[in-house]
Amino acid sequence: MSTTADATLLKTPLHALHLELGARMVPFAGYSMPVQYPAGLMAEHLHTRAQAGLFDVSHMGQLLLKGPDAAAALESLMPVDVIDLAPGRQRYGLLLNDEGGVIDDLMFFNQGEVEGEHTLFLIVNGACKAADIAHIQERIGSRCEVRSLPDQGLLALQGPQAAAALARLVPEVQQLVFMSGGQFDWQGVPLFITRSGYTGEDGFEISVSAAQAEALARALLAQPEVKPIGLGARNSLRLEAGLCLHGNDIDTTTTPPEASLNWAIQKVRRTGGARAGGFPGAGVVLAQIDDPASLKRKRVGLVALERVPVREGTPLQTEDGQSAGTVTSGLLAPSLDKPVALGYVAPHLAQPGTRLNALVRGKAVPMEVAPTPFLPPRYHRG
Incomplete structure (x- = not known):
């Protein structure tokens, strides 16, 4: 495949660096993105597990919610404890539609008081960011300032x-x-860094001005x-970690309970009290x-x-040939x-150890339902 991409695709601040490093570029979420470098997906994946990999995730959406009502406003859109x-x-967090389906999953951070205003920092998925920002603006734009940050790059360092x-x-x-973070300085360049990521490893996500992103990456x-790591290994790393990919494993037709994401819904939003419910689709989700x-x-989770x-x-399919569900990743x-795989099955087939068959080109491949993550996470909890 060519190392160039369609001229209509957007480019991240690291585009020239990817080409210099020999990346194979592919269209992803409207951007030209590196799927792998010359070492290949397998080597990149194993290097991240053993040492440290650098990912360009500048296609993701970054935005700020500002104002005294920002936390309560955001909480009205998600089944998550934002206020506390x-x-x-x-x-x-999970942005839900009125049927309880997942519009997008995201990360949000309480920056506290910034320039005298309470500020939340959000990172949303690249393919969803325009729709997410429009949804947030429409639903809560009258309650807080919704400020997109298109001039920020985003790097992830994982391993x-x-x-x-x-x-x-x-x-x-x-x-x-x-899951903590803050404002830092590198050679006079402001960085906003969180200790988090999408690989199951210890690591960091770094928001930096687009103009300084290449210097920081170098x-x-x-x-x-x-070493530089592409989208291919990012996908295999997140799947081993049992993490959902929006558009595959969760989407607007799946609810958090169907997606086994009840852990992301704190008790204060589920049971009794003034803050239980009150989010889009609450009736469906809480039922x-x-x-x-x-x-x-x-x-x-499934293991072949x-x-x-x-x-x-x-x-x-079940072992006796009845339809059982579908693989999503x-x-x-x-x-x-x-x-390994993630997929949806009928609830009575969801117990770990249940045997199923996957139909691969007409051949039955035996699989077993397994707990996730497939690999124990190594987050740094202190």
Whole structure:
């Protein structure tokens, strides 16, 4: 495939660097993005698990919500505790539609008082960002300022050596623990850094002005532990970590209980009290949490018992040939050297150990329902 991409595609601030590094570029979320570098997906994946990988995630949407009502306003859009999130802390959130379907999943951070105004920082998925920002503006724009940050790049540094590498540039990041963050300075360049990511490893996400993103990326790649990593390995890393990809494993037709995301809905939003419910689709979502038997399907992990990769869209059957569900993400997991997948099955088939068959090109590949994550996470909790 060509190392250039369609001229209509948007480019991240690191586009020229990707080409210089020999990346294979593909269209993704409207951008020209690196899917892999010359070392290849497998090597990039294993390097991230062993040392540190640098990802360009500048296609993601970054925005600020500002004003005294920002937390309560955002809480009205999600089944998540926003109001009680402490300054300096980050949380996973779900934007829902009025039927309880997942418009997008996102990360939000309480920056506390910034220039005299309470400020929340949000990162949303690249393919959804225009619709997300429009949705947020329409629903709560009268309650707080909704400010998009199109001139910011976003880098992710992930892996067990990420902290050692980043600390040579920004020593203070060593004080951070998983899902915390803050404002930092690198050679006079302001950085907003959180200790989080999408790989199951320790790591950081770094918001930096687009004009300074390439200089920061080069400084990180100069560290002996760090190599550039493309979208291919980002996908295999997140799947081993059991993390959902919006558009595959969750979408506007799936509710959080169907997607096995009840853990993301804090008790204060579920039961009793003034803040229970009150979010889009609350009637549907809370009824499903209260009565799990009402679910028609449930997201599960799956491990193939033969070395045959089972891809997105593959149908699942019971051992006696009855329709059981569908695979939504799947590949040969590099760290485990066996095929793993996420998919939806009927709830009575969701118990770990349940045997199913995946129909791959007409052949029945035996699979077993398995707990996720497939690989234990290594987040730095202090």
